[in-house]
Amino acid sequence: MAITGIEIFKLLPKTNCGECGVPTCLAFAMSLAAGKTELAKCPYLSPEAKNKLEEASTPPIRPVVIGKGEYAKKIGGDTVMFRHEKRFENAPAIALLISDDMEESDIDGRIERFNTLVYERVGQTLHGEMVAVKCQSGNANKYKALINKVVQKCKASIMLTSNNADMLEAGLSVCTAARPLIHALTKENFDRIASLVKEHSCPVVVKDDSIDAIIELTGRLEQSGIKDIVIDTGAIDMQKALENQVAIRRAAINQKMRSLGYPTLVMANEMSGDLMKEALIAATFVAKYTGIIVLSDFSGETLFPLLVLRMNLFSDPQRPLATAENIYEIGSPDENSPVLLTCNFSLTYFIISGEIESSRVPSFLLVKDTEGLSVMTAWAAGKFGADIIASFVKKCGIADRIKHRKLIIPGYIAIESGMLEDELPDWEIMVGPREGAHIPAYLKTWN
CATH class of the missing domain: 3.40.50.11600 (Rossmann fold)
Structure with missing residues (x-):
């Protein structure tokens, strides 16, 4: 929290109702300051106090939820540069790319691999969480048919990706209920995509190869009331992409730049044509701050070690993994x-x-x-x-x-x-x- 327990207490209703799970408002304030409870547990908080506390309690990297229900994936929420300072909060989503210009057999194979490559490790279930559905054909009906197929057959959150706003609108028409991530909003399509985001209440990816331009775009979205944002710098060179990830994290955490305080996305699938090298690139971005990593395909020999690495990095270093007595x-x-x-x-x-x-x-x-x-x-x-x-x-x-x-x-x-x-x-x-x-x-x- 950015404010102390006493400062939080001053904004609480002071009813000591106990409905939040603790006996007094002061105890609730202290728990909230320590990050042990949630603001939503106070049923009598005024709208003004709620807005102020929500703003103060938002982590430097804003958490974003993609999808709904059991397939919802939460990313972001980080408060530190380095794991040993506290912990990394929400593990990045591993996404599988499926494009509407692929052969049906290839699409079916990818869906099968997504659903079957699931592993058990020290009591945890490890798997990919997201499917990036790309419109490459320019055919709205073909794109919608693929989205329907993925929604019905994959246990996943969905990302819609296209350079064409018309295709994204067509895709949203068949999967709004799944609350997909829209990829991507740019300077050229800002008004159109921002309107779609508001209409469908979906998270959106802001994309530009300039960090200054991203700051401008996220600022405009914030002013319009859109806060569920993911950043994509569009870099397909590994060195440049890594520099961008570090620069964005430093700006958000060390310099408190709210306009860059959002989870990021990396298209590892565009950085190499070799699956093994792609896995190594993805591993780099698991460690270095990325919220979503898109892979060109899933295979057991590359996915499993990537998932284990992710599990290890996103475990709490102050709390050993333990089994119940x-x-x-x-x-x-x-x-x-x-x-x-x-x-x-x-x-x-x-x-x-x-x-x-x-x-x-x-x-x-x-x-x-x-x-x-x-x-x-x-x-x-x-x-x-x-x-x-x-x-x-x-x-x-x-x-x-x-x-x-x-x-x-x-x-x-x-x-x-x-x-x-x-x-x-x-x-x-x-x-x-x-x-x-x-x-x-x-x-x-x-x-």
């Missing part, structure tokens, strides 16, 4: 199945659970809350010692679900086995493998 059943275990123990660092959990699953030995996996730390780190920090583990085993309820009393602990904390036997006298403590890859062979000999 619980008893996890893998492969329908029964009362005679083995019981394994691990920490709740998400990467560790998904590696261990995957290895147990591949062993085909139904098992119980006890996940102890170690505040997202790995086994050795948690043990060294005193969060995964014998007394803590014993307390967890006693209270988690696993004893009620099995007949035996055998607990398999990670090999890296074998030193705790003796003390665990003292803490859990009715249990046999078994030291498991040090590496997850050895778990399948270990479980096959367990009895």
Whole structure:
């Protein structure tokens, strides 16, 4: 927030109604200042106060939502230049290009790849979120037919892209309900596209190769009440595009230039004819501030590493990925199945659970809350010692679900086995493998 909790409190109705989820208006103001709640939760805020607080609370890079419902994609919202200062807020949308001059078989293949290239990584589902539907033919009916097909078959937000305002208007006539992103508004078509944006309440891309011209265009849109804006500098040279991304982010965050405080778009598909090189270019712009990255096609060998990179960069560096403390059943275990123990660092959990699953030995996996730390780190920090583990085993309820009393602990904390036997006298403590890859062979000999 740009203003303090006390300054926010002065603008609140001071009813202390509690309908916002906290007991007093002062508590709500402090939560709002800390970014822990939303302004919309106050039902009695005056319009004047609401406008003032919304303006003050808008991040340097304004958040923009493209699409509606389950396919809505939020971009922007950033407040820092570098991830370690706080975090990057909303991961960029990865968009697949589909053009109306492509063969039907090519279009169908792209749609199939968009829908099927979905991955699971540390409990998160990774996939592309957007389809950029391009009008290359100049035929309105053909363009509308393609948009209809994409809307019906793709689980995605939509971007309409054309140099022809008539084609964009035709496209909007069949997908307004999807709240597509309009690409693009320029100096030449400003009045026409701005009118369409207002009529259909859609976000719009402002495009020009001059940052000064972009400042002028966004300023004109702001004056007309249009705020859901994305910036495209049109650069197809990687060095120039990168310079533009950095310059725009610096101007918005360091110099507080509201007219450049919008998420950006990069057409990586226009920067290289080679899919592997295109993926490397896209990876650069995942790290350097882009809100939407358009790819010429999707393939597993390039999309998956790009999605994993994006997930890693847009995780909170101050909060380790963690799995909830619980008893996890893998492969329908029964009362005679083995019981394994691990920490709740998400990467560790998904590696261990995957290895147990591949062993085909139904098992119980006890996940102890170690505040997202790995086994050795948690043990060294005193969060995964014998007394803590014993307390967890006693209270988690696993004893009620099995007949035996055998607990398999990670090999890296074998030193705790003796003390665990003292803490859990009715249990046999078994030291498991040090590496997850050895778990399948270990479980096959367990009895």
